Amino acid sequence: MPEFSSRFPAHEAALTEFKVSVLLVDDQLIIAEAIRRMMGDQQDIEFHYVTDPRLALDTAVRMQPTVILQDLVLPETDGFALIKQYREHEALAHVPVIVLSARDDPKLKAYSFAVGANDYVVKLPDKLELLARIRYHSNAHISRLQRDQAFRFLRESQKNLAEANIELQKLAALDGLTGIANRRRFDDTLQGEWQRGQRDKEPLSLLFCDIDNFKKYNDHFGHLAGDLCLKKVAAVLTEHLKRPADLAARYGGEEFALILPETDTTGAMQIAEACRCHLENLQIDHPESAKGIVTISIGVATVVPSPASTMEQLINRADQALYTVKRNGRNRVLNADELQDQVF
Numbered sequence: 001m002p003e004f005s006s007r008f009p010a011h012e013a014a015l016t017e018f019k020v021s022v023l024l025v026d027d028q029l030i031i032a033e034a035i036r037r038m039m040g041d042q043q044d045i046e047f048h049y050v051t052d053p054r055l056a057l058d059t060a061v062r063m064q065p066t067v068i069l070q071d072l073v074l075p076e077t078d079g080f081a082l083i084k085q086y087r088e089h090e091a092l093a094h095v096p097v098i099v100l101s102a103r104d105d106p107k108l109k110a111y112s113f114a115v116g117a118n119d120y121v122v123k124l125p126d127k128l129e130l131l132a133r134i135r136y137h138s139n140a141h142i143s144r145l146q147r148d149q150a151f152r153f154l155r156e157s158q159k160n161l162a163e164a165n166i167e168l169q170k171l172a173a174l175d176g177l178t179g180i181a182n183r184r185r186f187d188d189t190l191q192g193e194w195q196r197g198q199r200d201k202e203p204l205s206l207l208f209c210d211i212d213n214f215k216k217y218n219d220h221f222g223h224l225a226g227d228l229c230l231k232k233v234a235a236v237l238t239e240h241l242k243r244p245a246d247l248a249a250r251y252g253g254e255e256f257a258l259i260l261p262e263t264d265t266t267g268a269m270q271i272a273e274a275c276r277c278h279l280e281n282l283q284i285d286h287p288e289s290a291k292g293i294v295t296i297s298i299g300v301a302t303v304v305p306s307p308a309s310t311m312e313q314l315i316n317r318a319d320q321a322l323y324t325v326k327r328n329g330r331n332r333v334l335n336a337d338e339l340q341d342q343v344f
Contacts, residue, residue, distance in 0.1 A: 018145055020138040023063055024049035025056045025082065026071040026100065031123065035069065038127045045134065053077045057085050060092055066138035067096045070117070072108070080115050087116035094144060096137035100125075175250040177227055178234035186249035186257055190311055193245070193261045197305035205268035205302040206314050207258035208322040209237065209275070212295045212330040214254035216288035229284065229294060230254065236278045240271050257318075265302040265335060272298040272333040280331065295331035297322060302337075 022045060024032055032049040039047045050059050053074040060068060068086065072079035079099065086092040098119040099112045109120045119133055173185035181189070190206070197204040211217070211233055218226040230250075237248040237256055247259040258275075260268055276296055284294035299321030303314050317336035325334045 018066075018142045019046060020044055020067075020135065020142070021046040021063065021065040022048065022067055022069060022134055022138075023056075023060055023065040024069040024100075025053060025074070025079070026069070027051050027053065027074050028071075031071070031100070034124055035130070038130060042131065045131075053082060056082055057089065057092075060086065060095070061089065064091065065095060066141045067098060067134050069098050069100050069134075071123075072099060072101045072112075080111065083112070083115045083117055094141065096141050098133060098137065175234075178231050178250050180234045180238060180256075181247055181249035183249065183251060186247070186251060186259070189247050189249075189259055190315075193259055194305045194311050194314075197261065198307070200262075201304060201306075202262045203264045203302055203304050204314070205258075205260040205263040205265070205300065206318045207260065207268060207272050207275075208251070208299045208318040209233075209256040209258070209272075210297050210322055210326060211254040212297055212326075213286065213289050217286050217294065220286075220288050232282065232284065233279060233294075233296065236282070237275055240274050240278065242271070263302070265300070265337065268300050268302055269333060269335055272300050276331065276333055291331065297325040297330045298333045299323070299325060300333060300335045302335075 022039065024035055024047070026032055026049065029051060032051065036047055036049070039045050048059075048063060048065065050056050053076065070079045070083060074082075079101075083097055083099075086095060086097060096118040097116065098121055099109075099117045100121055100123045101108060101112075102123060104122045112120050118137055121130065121133065125133075173181060173188075175182040193204055196202075211229070214226070214229070217229060221229075233254075233256065234248065234250065237258060241248060241258070243261070245261045246263075249257050249259070251257040258271070260271065263271070276298055279294060279296050280291075282294070286292060286294045289295060299318045301314050301318035301321060303309055303317075305311075305314075321334045321336040321339060324339060325332045
């Protein structure tokens with residue numbers, strides 16, 4: 001006869017239906033048969049047994065029974081050693097163990113509980129008593145499994161909800177057409193970088209960018225082509241961001257903005273000129289433009305944030321620099337500090 005037998009197939013490692021499942025560990029086949037007969041008419045109980053104690057631990061881990069019936073006297077080992085192994089194994093640490101012993105000895109009972117047993121029964125017990133103990137301990141264990149599963153589902157749901165909220169926040173902060181930051185994200189980021197610049201006494205640069213003669217481009221090629229042009233410009237600006245904190249945003253219509261923390265005037269002007277040249281070199285056809293291609297004008301302003309200055313002043317300076325470029329020929333970069341001396 002094989003060392004492991006069962007009326008039902010062995011469970012997988014994790015119980016899914018939480019049905020009462022009994023694993024008997026006893027080297028005497030006559031005991032296994034007697035207990036099997038006791039449970040033969042119990043449709044809610046699955047019965048398994050193993051006669052080789054060397055297979056007990058692996059079988060229990062694989063089955064994940066709701067209760068283990070454990071003999072104490074076994075060949076080459078003893079029941080106490082197995083109970084200790086159950087308790088030391090993460091998958092079996094909380095599985096109830098009912099000791100089946102031929103001796104009604106108080107010392108054996110005390111030691112059984114000391115090593116981790118949940119109950120002690122002198123074999124062979126009365127059928128009603130054994131079934132009652134099995135159901136009592138199994139139901140308690142199943143309740144624990146259900147509670148743990150509910151907590152896992154709750155944690156998973158909370159995790160999924162948190163991830164969904166993060167994704168929603170990201171989507172809410174993106175411009176639907178170009179995929180870069182929208183005006184709301186721009187405002188929030190500028191506020192945060194302004195405060196950080198004040199704290200760290202680091203320069204903060206702002207670039208305002210405007211596609212030259214974009215309305216004429218739309219009128220000539222249509223709105224679909226105009227949308228594609230906006231996407232290309234957004235890609236150009238994004239490509240020239242150098243640091244994780246740098247941000248490219250669609251400020252509105254054909255206007256874009258770049259926030260460059262810890263970037264001085266020289267660095268900001270270099271990035272602005274690189275963006276302008278990059279777009280010009282793409283040679284996007286624009287018959288209504290002076291150069292016959294799509295170009296961009298950029299106003300640059302830099303400040304070390306302090307209580308003596310405001311974000312509004314930084315925005316106005318960058319905007320004024322952009323306005324000056326648009327008024328005096330377009331397709332140029334202008335630093336706000338040069339406004340008074342700028343001659344075209």
